[in-house]
Amino acid sequence: MFTDEVEITVQSGRGGDGVVSFRREKYIPKGGPDGGDGGEGGDIVFVADRRLRSLHQLKIKKFFKAENGKPGNKKNKTGARGKDCIIRVPVGTIIRDKETSRIIGDLTEDGQKLLLLRGGKGGYGNTHFASPVNRAPKISKPGQPGKNAELLLRLKMIADVGLVGFPNAGKSTLLSALTRARPKVGNYPFTTLYPNLGVMEFGNEKQVVIADIPGIIEGAHKGHGLGIRFLKHIERTNIILFVIDLSDMGINRNRTGNFRKTYETLENELVSYSGILAEKRQLIVGTKMDIVDYSKCEQFLSEFPDFETLTVSAATGNGVDKLKMKIVQLLEKKDEGKPD
């Protein structure tokens, strides 16, 4: 199951109580105080983990509590610290206060940690209260309580490239040609029901994260098809890669045949969703070139004289290496602004 929004409650651990105790040693009738402090309560800590793709596990559990600190011991021993509660979330998780919507944290990198709530401090044992006038204090302090928070977690995936296209255009097949990801592929619209991520390797060092999202249709911003609820997952990409079916045998067979119109329809949906998407660098890829005449490829290229374009076949791999190179080049000059 894919979940990209979830509400949870977290609670840090209570501090352990300090204790009252006195030394009891042979031949020393009245030993001094030796009650240790309570241990600290455990913290609530978030950690981003790139192996995770969804917030679904958190939706099942909903309540997360760190361990309480243990009480102090005799012989001035501090109680054991409560265990932290480590909450693992996918990279790209934004943590907000549920009531105010204030952003508390945004975990954008693998391994990034956020200490959200500290556990309560342990209470003092009676050793702390000894003084010249009171050598045998019988007081100690309770541990401080833990803290609570109600949180709203929202996942906005982090990827370099986002694949956008009509249903059945060939986005998922292209993702599997570019990366080791193996998303479901099917010859029908809306095979992909939730976003997939893949990592494209280039050379020895370069790694590019690519997001494949469910197909978009005209009127998606009004809720048609699967709507636009997954577009947030490409908001943080650098490049939007439009995937256009050169054979146009998808659900848009009758209307298109004009690739430019396909692009404009998609672009319009993105812009209706958010101005952020309109600002991104774009790359327009015609796919399935293995099943069309070369004239179709020429037509495609001629319809976008003013864009970065490429034709490929994700099925045979034709053009895929060139596409990888193009993606890397575009990422390298991403700061120079978007071509018009």
Ligand SMILES: Nc1nc2c(ncn2[C@@H]2O[C@H](COP(=O)(O)OP(=O)(O)OP(=O)(O)O)[C@@H](O)[C@H]2O)c(=O)[nH]1
């Ligand atoms: N011949 C050929 N078929 C392809 C190519 N790429 C994709 N297909 C086929 O096109 C159909 C749709 O492919 P998908 O990758 O599932 O398309 P999608 O855009 O992810 O579709 P949705 O997830 O439904 O939006 C499948 O039958 C694929 O096998 C290609 O390069 N050549």
Ligand SMILES: [Mg+2]
């Ligand atoms: Mg798909």
